[in-house]
Amino acid sequence: MTLRIGKIDYLNIWHVFHLLEQSCPEGPDFHYQPGHPSELNRALDSGLLDVSPSSSFEYLLHAEKYQLLPGASISAEREVQSVLFLSPAPLNELPAWLEKNPGPIRLTGASATSSALLRVLWSQRWELPPVSWSEVPPGAGLDTGRPFLEIGNAALRHFILPPPGYHIYDLASEWTAWTGLPFVFAVWIVRRALNDTAAALLERLNRHISRITASLPEHFDTLSRQPYRPDWLPAPSLIRYWQAMSYGLGAREQAALLLFGECCTRQGLLPGAPGLTWFGRQ
Numbered sequence: 001m002t003l004r005i006g007k008i009d010y011l012n013i014w015h016v017f018h019l020l021e022q023s024c025p026e027g028p029d030f031h032y033q034p035g036h037p038s039e040l041n042r043a044l045d046s047g048l049l050d051v052s053p054s055s056s057f058e059y060l061l062h063a064e065k066y067q068l069l070p071g072a073s074i075s076a077e078r079e080v081q082s083v084l085f086l087s088p089a090p091l092n093e094l095p096a097w098l099e100k101n102p103g104p105i106r107l108t109g110a111s112a113t114s115s116a117l118l119r120v121l122w123s124q125r126w127e128l129p130p131v132s133w134s135e136v137p138p139g140a141g142l143d144t145g146r147p148f149l150e151i152g153n154a155a156l157r158h159f160i161l162p163p164p165g166y167h168i169y170d171l172a173s174e175w176t177a178w179t180g181l182p183f184v185f186a187v188w189i190v191r192r193a194l195n196d197t198a199a200a201l202l203e204r205l206n207r208h209i210s211r212i213t214a215s216l217p218e219h220f221d222t223l224s225r226q227p228y229r230p231d232w233l234p235a236p237s238l239i240r241y242w243q244a245m246s247y248g249l250g251a252r253e254q255a256a257l258l259l260f261g262e263c264c265t266r267q268g269l270l271p272g273a274p275g276l277t278w279f280g281r282q
């Protein structure tokens with residue numbers, strides 16, 4: 001029996017998996033399946049994975065199939081740096097820009113949560129007029145010449161090397177300024193009804209996740225010097241990026257997740273906001 005674990009192939013959690021795979025190596029007990037969040041959402045939904053950090057929106061959408069791994073998320077407060085709305089015009093001039101340049105806002109096909117967050121902020125926070133949305137492949141937003149959402153490493157690259165002529169909005173900053181709460185981009189989603197062997201492996205995995213995320217800053221220096229770091233990202237910028245992220249799922253993150261569920265429901269993106277159901281608790 002092998003626990004099938006999804007692995008977001010972004011720098012935001014690369015260091016956590018790097019350490020996790022030292023304690024729970026690939027082998028008969030654990031298998032790691034890399035992908036971007038939408039790929040992992042689909043694999044969880046269809047039962048090809050037992051557990052994965054993946055879009056918080058996927059949990060809210062299909063909560064009847066899932067439980068949450070206690071204490072684990074990918075969250076950010078004030079800034080995230082890698083979930084960005086890039087626009088050729090500032091927000092207050094965007095309605096006029098869209099009249100001159102009719103067409104959709106582009107959303108990266110890698111995202112579920114951030115796409116929903118952008119749509120919520122668009123209507124409920126920025127109060128911009130209704131618009132159409134269309135998906136483009138991850139990393140392709142800039143080539144469309146239109147306002148676009150990017151996430152993950154492609155977004156972080158735009159944060160580090162801002163494309164000329166674009167106004168950049170960090171969606172975690174926008175959410176925190178609006179709600180006073182952190183934003184939960186990803187939760188560790190567990191398929192319901194794991195058998196006893198899988199559940200025991202997952203308990204072991206979660207003990208390591210908790211230990212690793214509690215001591216991450218001690219490892220930042222060494223981790224930022226690994227060959228995985230892209231050449232456009234200096235080591236101090238990678239550390240600053242990791243410092244923006246938090247990996248717990250405490251009371252404020254849970255409140256934020258539920259509030260996001262309410263906002264998505266109001267936006268017509270969810271039929272209703274589900275409760276939070278936990279792995280390992282009766």
Ligand SMILES: C=C(O[C@@H]1C=C(C(=O)O)C=C[C@H]1O)C(=O)O
Pocket residue numbers: 008010012037038054055056074080082083110111112113114115151152153185186
């Ligand atoms: C913080 C980020 O959040 C990611 C955004 C997700 C989404 O939009 O569905 C899912 C997982 C997160 O890793 C990022 O992209 O860097």
